[in-house]
Every structure is written in C-alpha cells, then in structure tokens.
Amino acid sequence: MHRSLAAILFTTTMAAANATPITLTDVVDPSLDHVFDGNGGANAIHTFSHNIVDDGYSAGTDLINAVSITLRFADESNDVAAESVAFSFDGVSVGQQTITSGGATYSAVFSDPSLIALLADGLLNVTLQNAGVTTANPADRSDFRFLDSTLTVNLERTAVGSRGVPEPYTLALAGFAFAAGGLVWRSKAK
Numbered sequence: 083m084h085r086s087l088a089a090i091l092f093t094t095t096m097a098a099a100n101a102t103p104i105t106l107t108d109v110v111d112p113s114l115d116h117v118f119d120g121n122g123g124a125n126a127i128h129t130f131s132h133n134i135v136d137d138g139y140s141a142g143t144d145l146i147n148a149v150s151i152t153l154r155f156a157d158e159s160n161d162v163a164a165e166s167v168a169f170s171f172d173g174v175s176v177g178q179q180t181i182t183s184g185g186a187t188y189s190a191v192f193s194d195p196s197l198i199a200l201l202a203d204g205l206l207n208v209t210l211q212n213a214g215v216t217t218a219n220p221a222d223r224s225d226f227r228f229l230d231s232t233l234t235v236n237l238e239r240t241a242v243g244s245r246g247v248p249e250p251y252t253l254a255l256a257g258f259a260f261a262a263g264g265l266v267w268r269s270k271a272k
Contacts, residue, residue, distance in 0.1 A: 135204035149192035
C-alpha cells in the first residue's frame with residue numbers, strides 16, 4: 083500500500099511539474115470593417131466566431147484559467163445619434179457599449195466560470211447588435227463600424243509523461259517521493 087502511495091505522489095508530482103502556462107490570442111479582423119447602419123435590417127446584427135482550436139487549444143489537456151476579449155468600434159459619421167452596441171457570447175447577453183465620436187473599445191475579463199465554460203469546445207460565438215437609434219433621418223441614425231476583436235486565453239497544458247527531460251526540481255521531488263516510500267516500507271518490514 084505504501085509503495086502505491088509513493089507511486090501516486092510521483093505521478094502527481096510529474097503531472098504538476100509538466101503543466102505549462104500558455105497564452106493563445108485569436109484576432110477577428112473583418113476584411114472590410116463591418117458597418118452597422120441605423121436603418122436596422124441585415125446590417126443591424128453581425129456575428130462571428132473566435133476559434134482557439136486553430137491556435138493550438140486542446141480540450142483534453144488544456145485547463146483555461148483566464149479569458150479576456152477586446153472589441154473595437156469607430157463612429158461612422160459626425161451625426162448626433164446615440165451609437166450603442168449590445169454583445170452576446172454563445173447566446174449569453176453580456177452587456178452593451180456606447181460609441182462616441184472618438185470610437186470605443188469594449189474590454190471584458192471572463193471571471194465567471196460559466197463564461198469560461200463557453201470556451202470548453204474552443205469556440206466563442208459573438209453576436210453584435212446595433213442597440214442605438216434607428217430612424218429614417220441620417221443625422222439621427224445610429225451608425226458605426228466594427229473594427230476588430232481580440233480574444234486572449236491563458237491556460238495550463240498538462241501532459242503526464244510529456245516529451246523532454248524533467249526539470250531538476252521535478253527529479254528532486256520524485257527522489258523525495260521514492261525515498262519516503264522506501265522509509266515507510268523499511269519501517270513496516272522491521
């Protein structure tokens with residue numbers, strides 16, 4: 083029984099020592115900035131997806147620690163309308179941002195585990211919707227441009243028995259585990 087305890091301690095030590103912090107960044111940059119016009123209709127909503135699988139995310143070995151997203155917008159004209167955009171991530175409404183004549187940047191950190199869970203498959207579907215004034219008068223119409231979106235994901239990649247040579251402290255911990263197991267075994271043998 084004590085040998086199996088030492089083996090478990092060794093395996094846990096090796097797994098913890100092989101956790102590698104990784105930062106993945108996925109940028110969605112529309113080839114032509116998406117213009118939200120104040121007429122409503124098809125141009126009132128824009129959807130896109132962030133895909134971190136393409137950036138190396140592996141659901142089987144990666145544990146997401148933190149997620150942040152930054153979306154940038156610009157005012158389309160010098161009108162007096164109240165430009166505003168509403169956001170949802172995978173169908174979950176997360177708020178809205180007012181866009182001034184200088185433009186706007188929306189930044190959020192996903193600290194809620196349920197929002198982090200949205201990335202379990204490596205995809206984050208984003209819906210942007212014009213939440214400003216819709217009117218026939220161009221001077222009062224909410225129109226703005228979506229410039230880009232950047233998703234940053236900090237994760238730990240754990241690979242038991244990973245490639246490469248263990249670091250010195252890993253070997254020291256492993257040696258300690260085997261020594262402790264040996265001492266316990268010797269004391270039982272007496």
